[in-house]
Amino acid sequence: MAVNRGAALSALDVMRDAPVIPVIVLDDVAHAVPLARALVAGGIRMLEVTLRTPEALDCIRAIASDVPDAVPGAGTVRNAADAHAAIKAGARFAVSPGYTRSVGETCREAGLPLLPGVATGSEVMAALDGGYKELKFFPAVQAGGLAMLKAFAGPFHDVRFCPTGGIHAGNAPEFLALPNVACVGGSWIAPPELVRAGRWDEITRLASEAAALRRG
Template identity: 70%
Template sequence: MDITMDGVAGPLTALQVMQDAAVIPVIVLTDVAHAVPLARALVAGGIRMLEVTLRTPQALACIEAIARDVPEAVVGAGTARSAADVQACAMAGARFIVSPGYTHAVGTACRDAHLPLLPGVATGSEIMAAQEDGYTELKFFPALQAGGLAMLKAWGGPFGDVKFCPTGGITAANAAEFLALANVACVGGSWLVPGDALARGDWARVSELARQAAGLPR
């Protein structure tokens, strides 16, 4: 059963992950106890595609907790850098994978696990390598440092069949500029989960930031 507008069951495609909302939150969690209430707060604000990054030892346990206890969310794993990462994320219940770069091994592991992948690219050669393996929905990372809006506009010509999720330096202040580009399907950003709100358990603030993000025009 495929994902629907009202549900999140079944296999996904990368394009569905990108098109569900204007922003995919980039989440770093150090306390498993925060995972479920954070996910519920984001979903309450209209954001259900959640990228939990593999940047802390607790990340896999957080992914598992969200997958188990927040079925209305679609939890994915970010910062996947190897086939072993992909396999561990699949076992934890991740339903999509985001990587900071692209390798054939990561792409193959995602196909084997039947998980959509948003591979990171920063150059034309990296885009072509991902395309050779069948990936046309890509993460542009680090977006600002790698050329930002100007680079995405330049890629619109030779890579007109590619959709991007720029991540890295995207904020509430500049997200709309990126979302206005024809080749941008969504953006990734950490501003939906401020560190101070996470530390205090201020889930109402997280929900409000999610509502604002979900309402961004595309």
């Protein structure tokens, strides 16, 4: 189903669209559109293109222009300048490895849904203080994994998480079974070796399997 580009999008919309948000690293703009089409064909539309390469913004721009069924987002947003650049490139949402007031305020003022990264109770409280209740738990496995998310459920009962970092096809179902987990983030759906080889059918298969995962 095509995404209405004029429709307002919330962070919860991003998290609920599919069980998995792919974490994508692209260093060749030529791969952006076929990759996005392959993921959409498998049922994954929310695409986090990380700002880890010089080509990332051009990749977001290409997806936004040529793949209307995809919803491109910018990952690794670390400051206000990153957020502004992502918006200019056509990003519909942002994901950050941590939370700062500057990033939070910039995204809110621009109407850009943000999933800020947190790893501790204090960081969750800082994000809540900034008005954010949909958060990226990062790095998920290294920061305590399932046990930490279960511990968060008590004091932060109104927060929904997207665990990212160390998540793969084998452990994703355990995370998705938790009631405070709305989705997970992972790179296994679009591994660099398959992207470089142009194995789009294989990526569509991985996306289809991810889209079929059940949430708690």
